Amino acid sequence: MKKKIAILGSTGSIGKSTLSIISKNIKDFEILLLSTNKNIKEINKQCKKFKPKFIIINDSDSYKKFARKNKNNCKVFNTYKDISKLKKKIDYTISAISGFDGLEPTLEIIPFSKTIAIANKESLICGWNLIKKKIVKYQTNFIPIDSEHFSIWSLLKGTNSKIEKIYITASGGPFFKKNIKQMKNIKPNQAIKHPKWNMGKKISIDSATMINKVFELIEAKNIFDIDLRNLKILIHPDSYVHAIVKFQNGITKLLIHDTDMKVPIFNSIYQNEKKILKSNSLDISKLNNLKFETVKMNQFQSIKILKLFKNVNNSLYETVLVSANDELVSLFLQNKIRFLDITKKLIMIMNLKEFKKMRQRKPKNFDEISKLNKYVRLKTHSLCVRSNRNV
């Protein structure tokens, strides 16, 4: 039987990698749903090639433009609420929208998905308790796709021993060799060029500021139910090892794969099947030269934010972090703030009394998270754009 597939964010980097894996064995799949924000040119191309039953175009103007001219044999929707109209159970969904906006579609699609592979880390950070409740209720199999979390998830398979420590590796991003002074005048086109990974703009900027690693530690804390104190970041510029898990039985395992997101995506699609993914041979010279370093806090101040999350579990404070960062990255991409301001302003916002109070509040539902997200983005925007006039 053909595997029924849904891709949230099919026009992005993860979405396209997923389609490229699927296209190698297209006869094994039925594409039920593809989605985009506003890239109608790309989704039209995908429609012609993959013939999805449904597509969702989130941006209203782009939706209207596309719907008017649509000659493809598929239904087009403008909202993720319409996912219920699929009426078929999806075998495999990948959640690959970028930023906070990935949370609602992820929550909407879980009831219709047998397996959900989540790349959108922001939703795992802000809405983990809501996601967890839904995957339990609808008996949906969950697979993390972020390479580090996919690695940890793989390393935990077949082990009964408890985890003593998890080490998450970081390439250090494009500015690993620069000091603060040299990072002063960095422009968006420099910050989106990651030395090891080919990714979307938002996550590339997050890697350059290293807030991506703060996200990943919180993400790992949620998914693997482990205290932040037992999670460590190791700088590993080769990005050959993605995660190291030390167990309480004395065994330590580490996972290596090519720096290509196709590896976690491929293995999440073909979990128990003997399929072959072409990959590079084991690189002995890299293995003989594995270099790991701890993070220099004075170079990447964003890591300090982790201290604010001590004893914080699935609260609304995580939404403050993700929302303020989403807004700051967007302002930087529009050249409205400077590179170093992203972290500086983020730390300032996280320390505001009205937001620190959120550490004690657990999100009850999506609307509560969404309302806070809008408020934090507005506040961040007004604080940063106003304060910039004085710079």
Ligand SMILES: NC(=O)c1ccc[n+]([C@@H]2O[C@H](COP(=O)([O-])OP(=O)(O)OC[C@H]3O[C@@H](n4cnc5c(N)ncnc54)[C@H](OP(=O)(O)O)[C@@H]3O)[C@@H](O)[C@H]2O)c1
């Ligand atoms: N790329 C990686 O290697 C990687 C690795 C680990 C984790 N992740 C995570 O995976 C997620 C996707 O990353 P990416 O690099 O693939 O991002 P990306 O290339 O920017 O693609 C994002 C996708 O989401 C869609 N989208 C953006 N805003 C939307 C909105 N408001 N509503 C609906 N759809 C929207 C985009 O549509 P348009 O094309 O119209 O903009 C695009 O299809 C992120 O959360 C990221 O942190 C990525």
